[in-house]
Amino acid sequence: MSSMKAPRGTVDILPEEAAKWQYVETKMKDICSRYHFREIRTPLFEHTEVFQRGVGDSTDIVQKEMYTFEDRGGRSLTLRPEGTASVVRSFVEHKMHGNPGQPVKLYYFAPMFRYERPQKGRMRQLNQFGVEVLGSSDPAVDAEVIDLAMSCYQELGLTSLKLVINSLGDHESRESHRKALVDHFTPYKHELCGDCQTRLEQNPLRILDCKTDKDHPAMETAPSILDHLNAYSEEYFAKVKNYLTLMGIDFEVDANLVRGLDYYNHTAFEIMSEADGFGAITTLAGGGRYNGLTEELGGPNTPGIGFGMGIERLLMALDAENIDIPTDNELDCFLVAVGEEANKASVKLMHDIRRNGIQIDRDYQGRKMKAQFKAADRNLAKFVLILGENEMDKQLINVKEMKTGNQEEVPLDQAVAYLQDKLSGGKSND
RNA sequence: GCGGCCGUGGCGAAGUGGUUAACGCACCGGAUUGUGGCUCCGGCAUGCGUGGGUUCGAUCCCCACCGGUCGCCCCA
Known part of the structure; x- marks a missing residue:
């Protein structure tokens, strides 16, 4: 019984909900087209090593969150936990740098x-929309990627958003900062939480992100990455901020924003919802620059930047801000058939109607006319086509416009043309 | 991985240690021989997440497990 339910942490997206997904996807694709991004589809799973190397062994994702399995050939495979590693692997494999x-x-x-x-x-199982730009280290690209993400939310109507950005600097800056962090926190090592004691050795940057130790006095005085940026990194960050300002995009700099994945450097950003009742989790999207990741995955040194955006969280945010997604539930026509002859004729008629671009559905429960009309009403049909014995005798159909209640007799062989005229006329009049 | 709360029909929701498990919505049928609403009548859980235990007897008590939910860690 319970094993016949969707596995824990997964959900079915039922038709009503799926309509929203379609709307959102269409919007994203339209935006991507305007920014001149093209779609890529990579496999659902990869060799485990792609994520170990791409996402980073020290990350929570790799350490405890991966769906890893062995296939019949003894290969270790992993269901992708995030998008960037797969896309970069594909970029390298297909030598897209050329x-x-x-x-x-x-x-x-x-x-x-x-x-x-x-x-x-x-x-x-979560769904992400994401973008990646590979092959440019122009800060304008960083700004463009952030702008694209903000456009997605704003064009859907969200307003309670907060954009937080930071710079993690280049390799030299990070090393300098790393040393400073280790020097700073080592005296307090025994006062930090267990995770942070480990982080002190593996990735001291992430101590700044710790919620457990956030009130520790040493946190306040911790060296900021922003004080360790070298000239190049600082100028890079300044340009990104400047471009955002030029576009009128509000942001907040948070020196403690470090992001969970190992591959980030320079620009890191997160977009959060500030809507009431959004729950404990507020991050809608996160991303950053990952120069060096291509080399990690065996390719030539190619700069890159991207973000991942949770669709479930996006829909939650729309909900929290009471934004309704327009869904077209109306149905052009519903056919009511009574009698065996009419039943037979309706099969052919519906086929013709559909081939001519008009929606039509009918009753398949063998219900009486009244019940069929009820079904037509429930399905929000604009027109009901009535095909009974009377109509069959005269080779015509009765077409009733549900909104007005008007009903007309139409010769059977002119039904398609009549409906096309009515439906297009209705649209242009609205 | 840790903690709180929860688990009764398609949905919402009462309920009690002892054989009719309320009610509302939805759905189906009828009153209405071919027309959407309303009204009225009728139908709709051999079952109370699963498995054990306590008991003469458990949906109701106990335990475990599963699942949901909220929070922690972390993230989308």
Whole structure:
């Protein structure tokens, strides 16, 4: 019984909900087209090593959240937990650095899998929309990617948004900062939480992100990455901020924003919802620059930047801000057939109507006319076509416009043309 | 992985240690031989997440497990 339910942390997206997904996807794709990004579809799973190297061994994702399995050939495979590693692997594999149009601007719409305890806004199968730009280290690209993400939310009507950005600097800056962090926190090592004691050695940057130790006095005086940026990194960050300002995009700099994945450097950003009642989880999207990741995955040194955006969280945010997604539930026509002859004729008639671009459905329960009309009403049919014995005798159909209640007799062989006229006329009059 | 709360028909929701498990919505049928609403009548859980235990007897008590939910960690 219970094994016949959707696995923990997964959900079925039923038709009513799926309509919203379609709307959102259409909007994203339209925006991507305007920013000249093209879609890429990579496999649902990869060799485990792609994520170990791409996402980073020290990350929570790799350490405890991956769906890893062995296939019949003994290969270790993993359901993708995030999008960037797969896209970069594909970029390297297909040598896209040699493609004519550089940089390569890609987007994807794909399910991700993470083995976690489910809660509001956190699923084991989640869906992300994301983009990646490979082949440019122009800060204008960083700004463009952030702008694209903000456009997605804003064009859907969201307003309670907060954009937070930071710079993690280049390798030299990070090393300098790392040393400073280790020097700073080592004296307090025994006062920090267990995770942070480990982080002190593996990735001291992430101590700044710790919620457990956030009130520790040493946190306040911790060296900021922003004080360790070298000239190049500082200028880079300044340009990104300047471009955002030029576009009128509000942001907040948070020196403690470090992001969970190992591959980030320079620009890191997060977009959060500030809507009431959004729950404990507020991050809608996160991303950043990952120069060096291509080399990690065996390709030539190619700069890159991208973000991932949770669709479930986006829909939650729309809900929290009471934004209704327009869904067209109306049905052009519903056919009411009574009698065996009419039943037979309706099969052919519906076929013709559909081939001519008009929607039509009918009753298949053998119900009486009244019940069929009820069904037509429930399905929000604009027109009901009535085909009974009387109509069959005269080779015509009765067409009733539900909104007005008007009913007309139409010769059977003119039904399609009549409906086309009525339906197009109705649209242009609205 | 840790903690709180929860688990009764398609949905919402009463309920009690002992054989009719309320009610509302939805759905189906009838009153209405071919027309959407309303009204009225009728139908709709051999079952109370699963498995054990306590008991003469459990949906109701206990335990475990599963699932949901909210929060922690972390993230989308």
